[in-house]
Amino acid sequence: MFESLTNRFEGILRRVRGKGRLGPDDVDEFLREVRVALLEADVHLEVARTLQDRIRERAVGAELAGALNPGQQVVKIVLEELTEILGGEAARLPYASKPPTVILLAGLQGAGKTTTAAKLARWYKARGRNPILIGADLQRPAAVEQLRTLGDRIGVPVFSEPSDPVAVARAGLAEAARLGRDVVVCDTAGRLAIDDDLMAEVAEVSGVLEPHHTFLVIDAMTGQDAVSTAEAFHARLGLDALVLTKLDGDARGGAALSIKEVVGRPVAFASTGEGLEDFETFHPDRLAGRILGMGDVETLIEKAEETFEKEQTEAAAARMLEGTFTLDDFLDQIRALRQMGPISNLMGMVPGMAQQMGDVDVDDGRIDRIEGIINSMTPAERFDPDIIDGSRRARIARGSGTQAGEINQLVKQFREMRKMMKQMGGRGATKKKGRKGRKGGGGRTTARGPVPVDRKKGLSLPGLGDQASVPGLPGGGLDRPKG
Amino acid sequence: MRNSSSIDDSTWEGLADALLLADVGVATTDALVDGLRKRVGREGVADADGLLRLLKVELLARLGEADRDLALGGEPSVWLFVGVNGVGKTTTIGKLGYRESVSGRRLVFAAGDTFRAAAADQLSLWADRSGSTVVRGAEGADPSSVVYDAVAHAASRGADLVLADTAGRVHTKANLMDELSKVRRVADKGAGTVTETLLVIDATTGQNGLVQARQFAEAVDVTGIVLTKLDGSARGGIVVAVQDDLGIPVKLVGVGEGVDDLVPFDPEEFVDALFAADVPA
Numbered sequence: 001m002f003e004s005l006t007n008r009f010e011g012i013l014r015r016v017r018g019k020g021r022l023g024p025d026d027v028d029e030f031l032r033e034v035r036v037a038l039l040e041a042d043v044h045l046e047v048a049r050t051l052q053d054r055i056r057e058r059a060v061g062a063e064l065a066g067a068l069n070p071g072q073q074v075v076k077i078v079l080e081e082l083t084e085i086l087g088g089e090a091a092r093l094p095y096a097s098k099p100p101t102v103i104l105l106a107g108l109q110g111a112g113k114t115t116t117a118a119k120l121a122r123w124y125k126a127r128g129r130n131p132i133l134i135g136a137d138l139q140r141p142a143a144v145e146q147l148r149t150l151g152d153r154i155g156v157p158v159f160s161e162p163s164d165p166v167a168v169a170r171a172g173l174a175e176a177a178r179l180g181r182d183v184v185v186c187d188t189a190g191r192l193a194i195d196d197d198l199m200a201e202v203a204e205v206s207g208v209l210e211p212h213h214t215f216l217v218i219d220a221m222t223g224q225d226a227v228s229t230a231e232a233f234h235a236r237l238g239l240d241a242l243v244l245t246k247l248d249g250d251a252r253g254g255a256a257l258s259i260k261e262v263v264g265r266p267v268a269f270a271s272t273g274e275g276l277e278d279f280e281t282f283h284p285d286r287l288a289g290r291i292l293g294m295g296d297v298e299t300l301i302e303k304a305e306e307t308f309e310k311e312q313t314e315a316a317a318a319r320m321l322e323g324t325f326t327l328d329d330f331l332d333q334i335r336a337l338r339q340m341g342p343i344s345n346l347m348g349m350v351p352g353m354a355q356q357m358g359d360v361d362v363d364d365g366r367i368d369r370i371e372g373i374i375n376s377m378t379p380a381e382r383f384d385p386d387i388i389d390g391s392r393r394a395r396i397a398r399g400s401g402t403q404a405g406e407i408n409q410l411v412k413q414f415r416e417m418r419k420m421m422k423q424m425g426g427r428g429a430t431k432k433k434g435r436k437g438r439k440g441g442g443g444r445t446t447a448r449g450p451v452p453v454d455r456k457k458g459l460s461l462p463g464l465g466d467q468a469s470v471p472g473l474p475g476g477g478l479d480r481p482k483g
Numbered sequence: 484m485r486n487s488s489s490i491d492d493s494t495w496e497g498l499a500d501a502l503l504l505a506d507v508g509v510a511t512t513d514a515l516v517d518g519l520r521k522r523v524g525r526e527g528v529a530d531a532d533g534l535l536r537l538l539k540v541e542l543l544a545r546l547g548e549a550d551r552d553l554a555l556g557g558e559p560s561v562w563l564f565v566g567v568n569g570v571g572k573t574t575t576i577g578k579l580g581y582r583e584s585v586s587g588r589r590l591v592f593a594a595g596d597t598f599r600a601a602a603a604d605q606l607s608l609w610a611d612r613s614g615s616t617v618v619r620g621a622e623g624a625d626p627s628s629v630v631y632d633a634v635a636h637a638a639s640r641g642a643d644l645v646l647a648d649t650a651g652r653v654h655t656k657a658n659l660m661d662e663l664s665k666v667r668r669v670a671d672k673g674a675g676t677v678t679e680t681l682l683v684i685d686a687t688t689g690q691n692g693l694v695q696a697r698q699f700a701e702a703v704d705v706t707g708i709v710l711t712k713l714d715g716s717a718r719g720g721i722v723v724a725v726q727d728d729l730g731i732p733v734k735l736v737g738v739g740e741g742v743d744d745l746v747p748f749d750p751e752e753f754v755d756a757l758f759a760a761d762v763p764a
Contacts (some may be wrong), residue, residue, distance in 0.1 A: 039509045042689035045500060109712060109740075110569025110685060139740065141577075141608035142601040149600035149622075192715040219569065223506035223689025225717035246568060249653035251691035274568070274598070365658035 006183060008033040011073035017075035027059045030074045041252030041291040044227045047085075047261045054081055075292070082288035085261045091241045091282070096212050099182035100132075102173070104209055105243070106202050106233055107217035109190030112245035114143055116217050116271060117187040118150035119279035120243075124183045125156060132181035134172035135160030136205060139189035147187055154276060157181070165189065169208045186211070193232030203236045203338045213240045215268065218255060220247045226255035230263045241268035244282065247274045252291045260284075311423075327382040329412060331374045334367060372400035373410055385411045490523065494531050498538060505720035505757045506689050511727060515541055530695060537755050546750040549708070549732030553663060557676030559591070559637040561630075561645045565663060565699055566683035568651030572712035572735055575683055576646045577609025578737070578745035583644060584613040591640070593633030593647035594619035595666060603645040606648055612742055616640075625671040626650065626662065638674035654698035657678060667703040679739075681734065683709045686719035696725045710748065711737035718757050 012029045016022065022030075031052050038048040058077050066326055094102045103120065105113045114137065121131040133151050134156055137143035144160045157179065159172045169186060176184045186209055191198035206214065214237045215232055233239060244256050244267045267282040271477050303347035374382060376399030388396070388411060393404045400407075495516065502512040518541055519534065528534055553562065562579075564572045573596065582589050592610045594603035594617055603619040610617045616736045618633035620626075630647045649666060652659040670677050682705045684692050699705050708726075710719050713736050722733050733748040 036509050039503060040690050042691070045503050108687060108715070110571055112569055139603070140574075142605035145604045146599065147599035153600075192712070194716050219685075219687070221567070221685075221689060221691040221695075222687050223508070223692075223717065223721065224504045225687050225715070228691075228716050229687070246653060248656050249567065249691065250694060251689070255689065364659070449672070 008037060009074070009441055013071045019070065021061055022059055022070055022074075024060050026070070027056055030071070031056060034074070034078055037292060038254060041254035041293075042221075042223050042258075044224055044258035044262070047258045050261070051078075051081055051085070055068050071192075078292065079288050081172035082257060082291060083284065085257055086284035086287055087260055087266045091128070091266040093213060093241075093268060095182075100173075100176050100184045101182065101213070102184045102186070102209050102211045104186050104188070104206055104211035104214045104237070105217055106188050106214065106237060107190060108142075108192065108219075108229060109189065111217045111219045112243075113137070113190065113217045114146050114187050114244060115150070115274075115276075116269075116279075117147060117185050118154060118156075118244050119271060119276050120269070121151070121156045121183070121185050122154040122276050123279055124185075125154065129183045130181045130187055131156050131183040132176045132179060133158045134169060134176075134184060134186040136165040136168045136170070136172070137187050137189040138162065139191075143187070143189070150276065150290075164206055166204050169205045173209065184209075193229045199232065199236050213268075214238060215241055215243050216259075216265075217243045217245060218259070220244050220253040220255070221249065221251040222255040223473075227258050227262050230259040230265075234263050234265070239263065239265045241265055243267070243269045243271065244287075245271040247271060248278065250326055252293070253287055254291050254305060256287060257291060260304075263273065266375070312461070327374050327377065327385055328379075330414060331371065331382075334371060369400070369402055369406065370410060373402055376400040385414060489530060490528070490534055494534065498534065501758055502720065505718035506692075507757070508690050508693065508724050511545075511724045515545075533623055535758065539758075540702060542591060542723065542754045542757070543750055545727050546754070547726065547732065549726070550596070551732055551734045551748055553734060554706070555644070556678050559634065559642050559645050559675045560678040561634060561647055561670045561675045562679040562681060563630075563647045563649065563667060563670060563677055563703070564681050564683055565703055566640075566651060567647050567653055567695055568599075570594070570683045570685040570688075571653065571709075572683045573605050573609070573648055575681075575709050575711060575735070575737060575745065576606065576648050576738070577612065578742055579735070580615050580646050581613040581742045582607065582745060583646075584615060585751060588644050589640070589642040590615040591633050591637040591642045591645045592617045593630045593645055594632075594763040595630045595648045596650040597622055597624045597626050598650035602648070602650070604648035616642075627666045630666055630670045634670060634673045634675035643672075654695050654702075660698065660702040661698075664702050679706050679734075680704060681707050681709050682731070683711055684719070684722065684725075685711050686715065687717040688715045688719075688721055690721065692721035693724050693728065696729055700729055700731060705731050707732055707734035709733075709735040709737065709745075713756075714738040714744070719753075720757060 009030065012026075012033065015027050015029075019026065034055060035052055037049055038051065043051070055074070055077055058081075059074055062073060062077075105117055105120075107113050113237050117133055121133050124131045133147055133156055135144040135147040143416060147160070148158045159175045160168055161171060165188065172186065173184065186205070188202055188205060189198070191202060193199065214234050218230070222229075226398075230239070230242075242256060242259060244253060244266060246251060247270050260266055266284060267287070270280055270282040272278045272280065352464065373396060376396045377385075378390075381392060381396070388407070393407050396407050397404050499516050503513065507515075513661050515538065519538055522528070522537060522541075523534060526537070528537055545555050554560070564576055566572050575694070576592060580592060584590050590613065592606055592615050594606045596602035596606070597620050600622070603617070607617045607619070616636070618629065618636050620629040620632070624651060630645075633645050633647065646665070647670060649663060650665065654660060667677060667680060681702050682696060682699050684695065688695070696705065696708070708731055709720055710722055710733050713719055726732055733753075736748050736753075738744045739744060
């Protein structure tokens with residue numbers, strides 16, 4: 001299966017250890033691995049080749065100094081080159097000076113256009129706009145029904161009629177004007193890039209809509225064909241940007257990099273799950289790490305920043321570091337975490353997590369069970385799980401539909417997490433002793449001293465703060481699935 | 484590569500490039516090229532045409548003499564369709580349902596995709612084209628019970644075959660894969676027997692296709708692949724690795740949106756198309 005680039009380098013590293021600079025042969029050894037990594041990530045063959053040349057140029061003779069070993073140095077160059085291709089800054093999506101702002105979605109069958117249309121409308125609505133959806137996919141049976149259902153779900157009107165896509169587009173624009181909507185998102189039928197008739201049709205739809213933004217919706221799992229598909233759509237429609245879908249899987253998404261390199265259009269949005277809220281603006285620098293299997297720290301940090309109530313987080317963090325963190329606090333944290341999307345998505349963003357966990361599943365179903373267990377506890381039990389005895393355990397198990405063993409496991413892991421948190425808190429946190437500590441309380445200082453919390457970033461995710469504390473997500477969230 | 488010049492480094496490179504561009508993948512490509520290098524010496528092949536012929540032979544050997552027929556034998560038989568989102572499961576069922584009903588079988592469609600909005604409507608429209616019955620549940624209903632009901636319905640009406648749709652799911656979601664395993668188990672519980680579990684893979688899929696196949700095979704014991712959207716410019720080369728690594732044969736190929744656009748997999752045609760002249764450079 002796929003390995004991260006760092007893992008691939010291990011064998012080579014042993015051979016080049018101690019060298020002052022990398023010679024051409026050393027670099028070529030690294031580059032062979034880079035090439036395989038890129039191709040396994042579905043980066044287009046030609047793009048991989050260009051990249052190899054650029055990396056070779058920079059890496060040969062580079063001084064091996066400072067904190068980085070030669071492998072890390074090459075990884076850094078590769079990452080910089082990938083980031084460079086993906087484009088310095090995020091795509092800009094200005095609103096039309098004279099509303100509505102019109103957006104056209106196009107792409108192959110099954111890329112996720114209809115879902116993306118709804119997600120995009122929801123995204124604009126969340127930013128105070130009044131979008132309308134146009135259903136111009138009259139090809140796929142029930143596509144318009146799907147769009148209508150999604151429109152209902154997000155409270156956005158949907159226009160369509162059983163005529164032809166061009167007429168629907170024209171009437172849809174009129175409807176948008178009549179209703180005074182300021183953003184128009186038009187869904188179209190999936191079509192193959194080599195289907196001339198259908199490509200001409202979508203060009204005609206585009207001619208009627210005169211869209212301000214035309215997005216190609218592309219599946220993150222797409223292979224080598226992505227480039228020719230994007231070129232064909234670009235030739236017909238003049239693409240502005242891509243929407244990269246199905247990033248919640250484990251596909252590396254090299255197709256997006258190839259398209260950016262060849263067609264010169266950036267990814268504007270990334271779709272990271274089946275929920276309509278699983279949609280975010282895309283940050284070019286992050287895909288680079290994913291392509292190399294290296295995690296996505298910044299996205300995680302940003303999500304955490306968006307979702308957490310700062311005060312609530314700080315209070316919980318303080319209690320955590322004091323060791324007075326309760327299961328109630330823990331439940332709050334789980335809920336806040338879940339607002340950020342499925343836990344399994346979050347895990348993929350933590351660097352090193354993917355490789356560390358191998359095929360261990362982080363299962364939202366198990367998180368559900370943890371919530372169930374805590375919900376079935378009395379306030380006293382949540383405050384001090386040590387009082388949970390056999391009969392209490394049996395009651396909680398009945399209440400939550402779980403097994404006594406799972407409750408034991410949760411309590412045990414919670415206790416360990418609390419202990420670890422307290423150790424992390426160390427000296428610094430014990431000064432402002434708020435609540436009375438319980439059994440075994442008091443502020444013990446560890447040899448390592450306090451672990452700094454990055455206040456600037458306002459991040460304090462229990463069990464997710466950094467790699468070392470990951471096992472602290474209790475309740476078997478990180479355990480191997482049983483059976 | 485396609486002329487009869489002698490074999491040099493660029494010949495080999497061109498050959499590897501063609502395989503990689505068809506999404507065959509690095510590991511399989513390297514294995515094929517290594518094998519060929521040995522054979523070329525042994526068999527005295529001296530020109531590029533001969534090399535290409537030999538490569539096709541190697542590829543066909545890897546695709547094997549698999550049984551590509553769709554198995555029957557239950558009362559009713561159940562064919563279950565699984566795969567990631569957007570690969571064409573519902574459309575495949577629609578087309579296959581038409582084909583099977585034309586050949587005289589009595590069918591029931593099970594609308595086991597209770598997640599995607601209007602998926603059951605989509606399946607119903609396909610069922611109308613073949614005059615089949617659809618058993619559906621409410622949106623968000625338990626897909627296992629929908630499939631179970633469909634099998635029971637089919638058994639009571641003396642239907643031959645149940646085509647069971649499922650929601651698309653990304654193979655990394657453990658809970659959704661568990662749900663799928665349950666659908667597979669429950670489909671076997673009543674009067675019916677699951678005789679085919681078909682993984683639908685989109686021909687545009689790159690290297691992730693192999694991971695998909697492995698995970699789905701683990702969850703539901705996949706008996707065959709349906710390779711869809713092969714009418715586009717994508718070659719679907721990843722199925723070579725799937726069959727090579729996992730021994731799961733491609734059984735059907737989707738080549739368009741029309742009701743007749745589902746055909747049996749033809750290995751020779753597939754291999755020829757891998758090297759067709761319009762491979763994008």
